[in-house]
Amino acid sequence: MQRRFWPIWTTLSLGTFADNVLRQALLIGIPYGVVTAPGFPNPDDAMPIIGALLPLAILLFSPIAGQLADKYETSAMIRRTKFAEIGLMAVAAYAFAAEIGGLAIFMLFAMGAQSAFFSPVRVGAMPKYLSANELVRGNGLCNAGLFGFILLGYGVGGALIVQPAGGAKVGAVLVLAAILGFGAALFAPPRAANAPNLKLRHNWFALADEMIRLTLRAPGVAPPMIGVGVFFFLSTAVTVMTPLLARDTLGSDALTATALNALFALGIGVGAIAAAALPKRRTSLGVAGASVTAAGVLTIAIGIAAPHLAPEDGALTLTDLFATPFNIAFSLALATTAAFMGLYISPLQAAMQRRATPDSRARIMAASSLANAVFALPGSLAVLMITRTGAPPEAGITGVGAGMLLVGAAMASRRFMLPRGKYDEAFNDAASTSAVE
Numbered sequence: 001m002q003r004r005f006w007p008i009w010t011t012l013s014l015g016t017f018a019d020n021v022l023r024q025a026l027l028i029g030i031p032y033g034v035v036t037a038p039g040f041p042n043p044d045d046a047m048p049i050i051g052a053l054l055p056l057a058i059l060l061f062s063p064i065a066g067q068l069a070d071k072y073e074t075s076a077m078i079r080r081t082k083f084a085e086i087g088l089m090a091v092a093a094y095a096f097a098a099e100i101g102g103l104a105i106f107m108l109f110a111m112g113a114q115s116a117f118f119s120p121v122r123v124g125a126m127p128k129y130l131s132a133n134e135l136v137r138g139n140g141l142c143n144a145g146l147f148g149f150i151l152l153g154y155g156v157g158g159a160l161i162v163q164p165a166g167g168a169k170v171g172a173v174l175v176l177a178a179i180l181g182f183g184a185a186l187f188a189p190p191r192a193a194n195a196p197n198l199k200l201r202h203n204w205f206a207l208a209d210e211m212i213r214l215t216l217r218a219p220g221v222a223p224p225m226i227g228v229g230v231f232f233f234l235s236t237a238v239t240v241m242t243p244l245l246a247r248d249t250l251g252s253d254a255l256t257a258t259a260l261n262a263l264f265a266l267g268i269g270v271g272a273i274a275a276a277a278l279p280k281r282r283t284s285l286g287v288a289g290a291s292v293t294a295a296g297v298l299t300i301a302i303g304i305a306a307p308h309l310a311p312e313d314g315a316l317t318l319t320d321l322f323a324t325p326f327n328i329a330f331s332l333a334l335a336t337t338a339a340f341m342g343l344y345i346s347p348l349q350a351a352m353q354r355r356a357t358p359d360s361r362a363r364i365m366a367a368s369s370l371a372n373a374v375f376a377l378p379g380s381l382a383v384l385m386i387t388r389t390g391a392p393p394e395a396g397i398t399g400v401g402a403g404m405l406l407v408g409a410a411m412a413s414r415r416f417m418l419p420r421g422k423y424d425e426a427f428n429d430a431a432s433t434s435a436v437e
Contacts, residue, residue, distance in 0.1 A: 004129040005138060007188040011082055012122055013145035014181035018085070018174050019054070019111050020153025022092055024258065025161040025170045026050050026105060027243055032254045034161055036101035044244065044387040050105060051240035051380030055232070055373035057112025062120070062373065063207030066366025069120040070359075071198040074128060075188040081118040082178075082185040088114055089178040093171025096161075119369045124362035127353050128191040135350040136278055143272030143346050147338075151265035158258030195359050211367035218364060220355045223414065224348035225368050227288070229375035230407050231345045236379035237400050238264060238299075244386060245393035249306050251315030259318055260334065267335035271342020278347070285411075288347045293408030295340035298333050299401030305330055306394040341404075 027050060029035030030043050037046035069077055088110050095103035130138045160169045201207060215221050239261060246257035271291070278287065309330055310316040322328055356364040386396050 004189055005141070007184050007186075008078065008122055008125060008129065009142060009145050010184035011078060011118075011181050011188070012142055013149040014177050014184065015082070015085060015115070015118065016146050017149035017153045017156075018089055018177040018181070019115065020150045021157035021160075021170060021173055021177070022089075022104075022108055022111060023050070023054070024154045024157030024261070025096065025166075026108060027240070027261075028158040028254045028258055029161040029166075030101075031243055031247060032162065034166065034254075035104065036099075037105065038102045042387070045384065046105075047243070048240055048380045048383035048387065050108060051236055051383065052377050053105070053109040054112035054115065055236070055376035055380070057109050058116040058119070058369050059373035059377065060204070061113045061116035062366045062370040063204055063211060064202065065117040065369070066120045066211055066363035067198060067200050067207065068117065069124055069362030069366065070194040071196060071200065073193050074121060074125045074191040075185075076190075077121045078118070078125075078188045079182070079185045081114060081121065082182040084117075085111075085114050086175070086178040086182055089174040093168075093175050096167035096171045096174075099167055116366075116369060120362045120366035123349070123353065123365040123368065124194070124356075125191060127356075127358075127361065129189070132354055135353055136275065136347055139346040139349045139353075140272050140275035140278070143275065143342055143349075144269050147265050147268035147272055147342060151262050151269060154258055154262045154265055158254060158261070162254050194362055208370065211363050211370065214357070214360045215364050215367045218355055218357050218360075221352055221364060224285075224351040224355075225371050227348045227407070227411070228345060228352070228368060229371040230403075231341060231348075231375075232372040233375035233379035234400050234403055234407075235264075235268070235341065236376040237382055237396065240380050240383045241386065241393050241396050241400075244383070245306060245397065246316075249393055250310045252310075252317070253315070256316060256318045256321060259321060263331055263335045264338045267338025268342035270335070271339035271344070272346055273342075274339065275343050275346035285347050285351060288344045289408055289411030291340040291343040292404050292411065295337045295344065296401045296404030296406075296408060298337040298340070299404055300398050301401075302330065302333055302337065303394045303396075303398030303401060305333075306397065307392070 026035060027047060030037050030046050030050070033043075037043050040046040040049075088107060092104060092107035092111070094100075095107055126135060126138055126142075156173055157170060160166050160173065163169060215225065242261050242264065243257040246252040246260050250256070252260075305326075309327060311320060320327060321331055352365070352368060353361075383396065385391060386393055
């Protein structure tokens, strides 16, 4: 598995790292006055817009990207998309070094477009590189790398941007990560195209309609796809809201805000590693439902506890975050919530990959990217309800927890509605493309 799997894991992880260095440099730099946001009299209003740029780009480009991923040989598509990343990160590096905030913000959108082309190739390639009973483990390892490098990106981007010459340092990291990611892509084993005779089209609406129809025709694909989309709605809202929670509720500095986001990413990575250890011959969808329910309970508790976290005589510092039993419990609750969400998503991704029909798998995975963007956009823009109304950020956190509980209830209801043995049954290599439900 290692030789088949590590190039795609490395390219995903390094690309994720670069994206999040860029994103976190903006999310920390703007509210703390280091990066300018032209066109926003209130810089806080720029944050949910910035959070929406990546999913917006994915929404716009996924229909075309899915076609290309099905038509062309897999390893070649991986190399092409990662080579394009080098050029984009070079422009982003210039924007940060020259302190051109508008261009730096636009490059986040451009990186979202690049991700739109890479994602269906990567996700659609998983069943080519892994057998069916390796998919839950493979997705768990990918998510562990994904959120581990999100964590690293948060830390690097948030810490560097507030330093002297921080923009130049951020830019250098972006370019280096892109170069290393392309180097790893050169080792991806070749795999045949899914549909080499596919005729390319460019009508966005027709392509989106086709992807939706392909998804609905593949038995059992739509429910886990929606479940993954909900993950992106909730996690995006938390990520964009956390710096506001740190600044307004806790009175914290940029370093503490970065640490809170990092705790969330660390927790998801731990959950993803736990998912990789789930039994190979189980789909583990029942585990996913229980995990999102537990995450909802903890998230509501976090929203209630947050106003009591800051010391009465000043702001909450990074040291204070771990100084008292109450603060330690809060930090552990944040990380544990995220771990449950990491455990929630991997079985759903594996279910999509197993059930998607081979000749349209990449287009169905592009439909998943489209769905993720559709869910992530309102997840980010919902934060405007905080920035425009003056509502406390902890109210938004509590609302996210309520959303998690609704997802858990929906999954439990679906489980009891299905015939016995059809929800979390055993599967084998021969079932890699068959419907499970």
